[in-house]
Amino acid sequence: MNEKIAITPDTHTEPPARFSHGVRKGNIVQVAGQVGFLPAVEGQPPTPAGPTLREQTLQTLANVTAVLEAGGASWDDVMMIRVYLTDTDHFAEMNDLYNTFFDEAGLKQAPAARTTVYVGLPAGLLIEIDALAVID
Incomplete structure (x- = not known):
């Protein structure tokens, strides 16, 4: 059985609660909801x-990219x-x-x-x- 591995790219801080920015198990990578935060600076919010x-x-897409890549996946x-x-x-924008x-x-x-919802x-x-993501 494949181990579930938490993914935290260098650009991200540890999550503020008990969740991972991403998780990989076998060939599946799930990226948690990312927002448009700039790359992390130690000691700053x-x-x-x-x-x-x-x-x-654009920053949100970059953050998703960072998690995908840290998990061994791409778009x-x-x-x-x-x-x-x-x-x-x-x-539209x-x-x-x-x-x-x-x-x-x-x-x-x-x-x-893709699904788009309003929250x-x-x-x-x-x-x-x-x-x-599902990696070949």
């Missing part, structure tokens, strides 16, 4: 990349992405940023399935993204 959806979306391995937005008016990100990523495989997040946060 997490800081959002900025107040705009653009800044937070080509991702089967499912869930996007959580705080404002329905942000959907997020889609444009998302499409540009993946156009520039040079994926070789079919795009992942409440802590003050100042506009987006959260999680992902499920």
